[in-house]
Amino acid sequence: MSASKLLPLEDAIEQLSSRVQTCSLEETTPIEQALNRVSASDVNARISQPPFHNSAVDGYAFRISDIQKSALPVTMRVPAGSAPGQLKEGEAARIFTGAPVPEGADCVLMQESAELSELNGTTLLSTSSNLSLNQNIRPAGQDFQVGDTLLRKGDVLRPQNISLLASSGIAEIKTYRPLTVAVVSTGDELAQPGSELKPGQIYNSNQYLLEGLIRSFGFEVRNIGCVADKLDATIEALNKAAESDIIISSGGASVGEEDYIKAAIEELGEIDFWRIAIKPGKPFMLGKVGDTPILGLPGNPSAVLVTFLMLARSVLLKRQGCRVTQIRTHQFPLGFNWKKAGIRREFIRVRLNEDNQIIAHPNQSSGMMSSSCWAEGFAVIPENTCPQAGDLVTFIPFSHLLQLPETTLDQ
Known part of the structure; x- marks a missing residue:
């Protein structure tokens, strides 16, 4: 496939952001229950702190x-x-x-x-x-003064944010209700862990990967289960999933003769298939079931991990109302030579050695999950580049990706 038919990652993220809106459901939350919640409004200081010299x-x-x-x-x-x-x-x-x-x-x-x-x-x-x-x-007001902004709409509440609110005498705030994310797995080849595999089957590991990723952000998971390869069963499952805030499916991003999710979504709403210039994880699907957004990820486990963290993550954060969705990155030198430039941006599973050099797992197959368990994060190899040992490349730790983004008062 030529590079001209691939959608650049930044363009995909921008389109996703423009087509997905924040859920508007708010609730009043006591500050002792507000950790990792997202503020639904600006919060200003009611007193100066300290209130006296x-x-x-x-x-x-x-x-x-x-x-x-x-x-x-x-x-x-x-x-x-x-x-x-x-x-x-x-x-x-x-x-x-x-x-x-x-x-x-x-x-x-x-x-x-x-x-x-x-x-x-x-x-x-x-x-x-x-x-x-x-x-x-x-002096009085050294920390903050009456009317100062303590929290902004879309900020994620950390322990220090909660302490700041408490020091102003604020006992509760408006927050967005945590997202409910429906997980849909499709395919007759999938079996649940604990059961005996039949010929031609594999265990449904993607369901547990997605549920863990979703819960790492404090969102609620609604497991729709594994849907049989039948159109009526797929329609029924999607209607049930549409009662959630957003739907994520795995294995439904490619178009094949046995993929019923495309026909089901077309009957219930709208669908758009993309080919993203990233590796692993080229196929990606964005659609709607009624008014509920649905994201379709590839089927291979490492491709699910990459597309969730590089694409679906930003959608979920936008849907949750987070003010900041960008990914924090670092620069470290490669500890090896990259062999060949490619037309897609590559996210390779890596860790840092004792010299703070990036080393890669020897097997980067999109079907492997063990390499992601070995790794500490992704190294990013840009399109059409071939960095060599010692060159600085972008490193994204999993610890930055598997949590709500930190927001600070000066952002």
């Missing part, structure tokens, strides 16, 4: 101008959680980390730098340390 250390609070004149009597004790009020001129306060700085104090001296003495039962404070205005004082 507070001490960064255990020590003593005073006016610099007072201690420069003489030793100061320690007349006040300020623990965290107290409301100390005004510090009188010529006096000092014992203060603890996180406690409000008394009004009038402009410096907190770390207790290790304090020089203490006693006079008639009163503790006197002096110091020979250099002092500066607002030393060891955390």
Whole structure:
């Protein structure tokens, strides 16, 4: 096949993004249940944090101008959680980390730098340390101020995001309901693990691969089961699957005489077959069953893995409402010579050696899953290139691909 008849990966991702919409179902979620959920709205700070000037250390609070004149009597004790009020001129306060700085104090001296003495039962404070205005004082609003954006629509909530919301007094937020993804397997040749194989059968490993991939994002799986190679059975299964937010099938991306999924989708909605310029995983299908999107992946296990992570992943994230869907990548040197340039972008199963060089599994067959178990991620060999040992290529760790994308406040 010529390169002109292949759809570039970036074009495929762009078309997928334009044709799949975010699910609009929202729910109110307590923050203790919001880990890895996707925010359905911007969230702004209700208070400033910290809400008052507070001490960064255990020590003593005073006016610099007072201690420069003489030793100061320690007349006040300020623990965290107290409301100390005004510090009188010529006096000092014992203060603890996180406690409000008394009004009038402009410096907190770390207790290790304090020089203490006693006079008639009163503790006197002096110091020979250099002092500066607002030393060891955390100003009000240092972390964030009223009205600051703490979370944006489409952000994935990490533990630190939840902590930030809690520090603003926010107990619940609007999130998108986790996707329900239907998994459809097709083919009379498939048998379920635990059963005895009949002649010509193989075990249905793709179902478990897809279910694991889907669950790694926190989505719910709806297993439709293995559908017999009959048109009426396929139509019935797709109608059931269409009650979910999105459908994923394996083995239905190619057009063959025994593939009934194409005819079933055409009867129930619309279908479009693509040939993507990637290897493994050239065939890919996008369609609709009623209003529910359906993605058809190839049948070979490694091709399922590549097309799910490079194509279906972005669709699922868009459908879930994630603001960021791009894949984080790294650059590492190849530890071997690539033998031949190809017209498709290749995703080879690799790991890093002790010298941080990329080494490849010796067998890159699309029918193998053991090579993906050996690997730490994909190395990307661009179309029409033949990189050699020492050349930098893109490395995508599985750890980046098998989770919801991290979003930060500055993105």
